[in-house]
Amino acid sequence: MTKVCVTGGSGGAGNATIVDLLANGYDCVNLDVKPPKEQHCPFIETDMCDYRAVYEAMEGCHMLVHMAGNPHPDDDHWGAADRFRNNTVSLFNAFNAAAAHGIKRVVWASSETIFGFPFEKNAPPHVPLDETAEPAPQNGYAISKAVSEDIAKHMAKLYGMTFIGLRLSNVLYDDVEAVPSFQKIPGYWADPSHRKLNLWGYIDSRDTAKAVRLGLEAELEGSHNFAIAASDTIMIQSSRELIETCFPGTTKVHAVMTGRTGMLDCNKARILLGWEPEYQWQDVLGLNEDGSPAEPEM
DSSP: OOOOEEEEETTTHHHHHHHHHHHHTTEEEEEEHHHHSOOOOOOOOOOTTTTHHHHHHHHTOOEEEOOOOOOOOOSSSHHOOOOOOOHHHHHHHHHHHHHHHOOEEEEEEGGGGGGGGOOOOSSOOOESSSSSSSOOOOSHHHHHHHHHHHHHHHHHHHHEEEEEEEEEOOBBBBBTTTSSOOOOOOTTTGGGGGGGGGTTTEEHHHHHHHHHHHHSSSSOSSEEEEEEOBBBBSSOOHHHHHHHSSSSSOOEEEEOOOOOSBBBBHHHHHTOOOOOOOOHHHHHHBBOSSBBOOOOOO
């Protein structure tokens, strides 16, 4: 049985990934600095910035899913340095240990922030955005992800490995206690500017997990990066209205942006990974697109 090392498996997206992989016939081991709330597979407490510990914990694994890292935004100037160090060192350690163990397939969590998020003092040049857009990281976290994509590219060439970087949108959970929860979405509708920082995007944790699995299975070589987001936005307003309200006169809206279409174009993932988002906030919350209660199915 194929054994997958999942770093950061105690986090929300990492846990969802482990559950999905186990359900699809994979064996997993979770490397994290903290234990999971529910243990689905063997857990090894691991400081990802300690290379020797990472190397030893990865023994016997055939594939790597790297989800570990500090996902929080830069709240202050000083925190950015620690976040950059943690994210880049932990990623290098995971990739380097995988190479040393002969692991050839790595799927890892990059970020939508590479596209220019948070859009606070800047504006997207056009929507939708896709992987051909020039990276425009705006803070320490986003820069750590941009550097990580370069690390993946170089190590793919150096070791003949395949790296699948998932530029994940804001991962949401059907859990009222989660910080990024679906249940908070109706509270955003009155003020579109509140979530313009990531262009009102999101992705269900289950769709994230499916993208990881398909990344492990895709017939690809080298280093590739993919936008991974829901097909719509979290808002009830049309996408064109959101752009015209929050970025007037600065952002070109392409003709494909109709209705509530999401601002990230995930067509590359559809073609090369065979991935399609399955879940929308309406389904999770039992609402219609306009926010009204959905009629129960008979």
